[in-house]
Amino acid sequence: MKTLKNLLYVTYIFFILFPFILGSLIILVWINMPEEINVIYKDFPNTRSILIALLQIVSYVTFIIILKYMIRVVTDFINQQYFSTINLKLISRIGYCLILIFVLSDILIPCLKATHKLVINLDVIDILTSATYKLYFGLFLIGIGKAFKLGLQQKEENIELKQENELTI
Numbered sequence: 001m002k003t004l005k006n007l008l009y010v011t012y013i014f015f016i017l018f019p020f021i022l023g024s025l026i027i028l029v030w031i032n033m034p035e036e037i038n039v040i041y042k043d044f045p046n047t048r049s050i051l052i053a054l055l056q057i058v059s060y061v062t063f064i065i066i067l068k069y070m071i072r073v074v075t076d077f078i079n080q081q082y083f084s085t086i087n088l089k090l091i092s093r094i095g096y097c098l099i100l101i102f103v104l105s106d107i108l109i110p111c112l113k114a115t116h117k118l119v120i121n122l123d124v125i126d127i128l129t130s131a132t133y134k135l136y137f138g139l140f141l142i143g144i145g146k147a148f149k150l151g152l153q154q155k156e157e158n159i160e161l162k163q164e165n166e167l168t169i
Helices: 002-031 047-078 085-113 124-168
Strands: none
Touching (some): 002 047, 085 124
16 A cells, blocks of 8 residues: 555656646747747637647646545555545545546547537547546546445444443443
């Protein structure tokens, strides 16, 4: 478990630092580019491309949030706090975040990238084969969160019943 926590933490730090490193490299390349190549794009970014970029940023930030939640859950598991209200909320939130990423990156962004407004080119087979793991895994984690909640309620009811039995004796 500690190895998993360390791997998640390293991945979390990498994805936090990655945009800054990539941005710095892009700025350096752009500044050092010859003047003949360094031209302003003919197609100035329109509203649709800005919206696509914002949705991609939201997906990226949501992924970082998922990593943070996973680190917290694994830390609780290391501390042998398996069935806690915090864990059930975090596991459910991870599921909802995965579904959000699925909707943004696999449904909304391809719709916005479609070249014609009337024709939306969604490859159904591609969505069903490669993208739905996010949806299914998100739904699975929401179910696990509900199972944790039921287990925690059952545990609390057993404790209350045990206390009542001790008082009656």
